[in-house]
Amino acid sequence: MSEHYFVEEHDHLSTTPTPTPTPTLPHPTGDAQRLESEFLAIISHELRSPLAAIKGYAATLRRHGQKLGRAEREEYLRAIDEASDRLDLLISRLMTLSHLEAGTLTPRLAPVDMVHLTREAIASAQYRWGMGIAGKGKHVFAGPEHDNVPPALADLRLQRDVLDIVLENAVKYSPDGGVIRVELAPGDTMLTIRVYDSGIGIPPEHLHRIFDRFHQVDQRLTREVEGAGLGLAICKRSMELQGGAIWAESEPGGGSVFTMTLPLAKPHDEWMI
Numbered sequence: 001m002s003e004h005y006f007v008e009e010h011d012h013l014s015t016t017p018t019p020t021p022t023p024t025l026p027h028p029t030g031d032a033q034r035l036e037s038e039f040l041a042i043i044s045h046e047l048r049s050p051l052a053a054i055k056g057y058a059a060t061l062r063r064h065g066q067k068l069g070r071a072e073r074e075e076y077l078r079a080i081d082e083a084s085d086r087l088d089l090l091i092s093r094l095m096t097l098s099h100l101e102a103g104t105l106t107p108r109l110a111p112v113d114m115v116h117l118t119r120e121a122i123a124s125a126q127y128r129w130g131m132g133i134a135g136k137g138k139h140v141f142a143g144p145e146h147d148n149v150p151p152a153l154a155d156l157r158l159q160r161d162v163l164d165i166v167l168e169n170a171v172k173y174s175p176d177g178g179v180i181r182v183e184l185a186p187g188d189t190m191l192t193i194r195v196y197d198s199g200i201g202i203p204p205e206h207l208h209r210i211f212d213r214f215h216q217v218d219q220r221l222t223r224e225v226e227g228a229g230l231g232l233a234i235c236k237r238s239m240e241l242q243g244g245a246i247w248a249e250s251e252p253g254g255g256s257v258f259t260m261t262l263p264l265a266k267p268h269d270e271w272m273i
């Protein structure tokens, strides 16, 4: 895009110069207050950057649209579309987490074909970030290998969200060219789902805390990857609500494995959806 137009429009939107500086958080006077301050800093940052992009591109199109070529206009519209999707996703994750925490989300458990669900989630991740998208994305996805996996008892939508979040993280925290592999392993009563990545890994002291809301290993607001620290908190509560669990194993620099478990469906459970 044209730097000239964007900078001109972007500047009057925001009182902060670019790049956005890390806000100074008030001194914590207790855990709750510290969490609240962190929440406000992270959420306002994550809301503001797509909003600034939408405002900047829309204002540019309105004022200079006539002078722009067709390709440039398309590019600006695509950027507005993507930034709107980011806002939509953030708001829906905030709502999901608040429902999960308030206990107002009742899971609709039914037998689910996890091979199918996992392949759908991979196909969608591949479309967004994989080799499939005109050679643009650079992550490679693999698995699950076997078709004959018994159904799990799960809430289809909750479990799809969990898979989307774990796959998205595998991409976000891996370098281009990283391989992401999904494995399904049925046991006697539980189904185990593992997602392997070859990314930056997680330091041991963070391994449990990443499932707390807003906990991010890299807490600088200037970090390159987007995120509000909501995803894994949603995953943990969603897995527990379905009678399963999620945990991570990792080596800094050596990739991570996220393991999820779900109860296997019993013959009398309602038929597969």
Ligand code: ADP
Residues within 6 Å of the ligand: 165, 169, 170, 172, 173, 197, 199, 200, 201, 202, 210, 214, 215, 216, 217, 218, 226, 227, 228, 229, 230, 231, 232, 233, 256
């Ligand atoms: P975020 O929006 O920050 O990605 P999440 O709740 O999804 O929030 O994850 C919390 C934190 O856990 C991330 O900020 C990151 O530090 C770490 N993390 C999650 N998944 C991975 C992964 N696959 N590899 C390395 N670090 C990860």
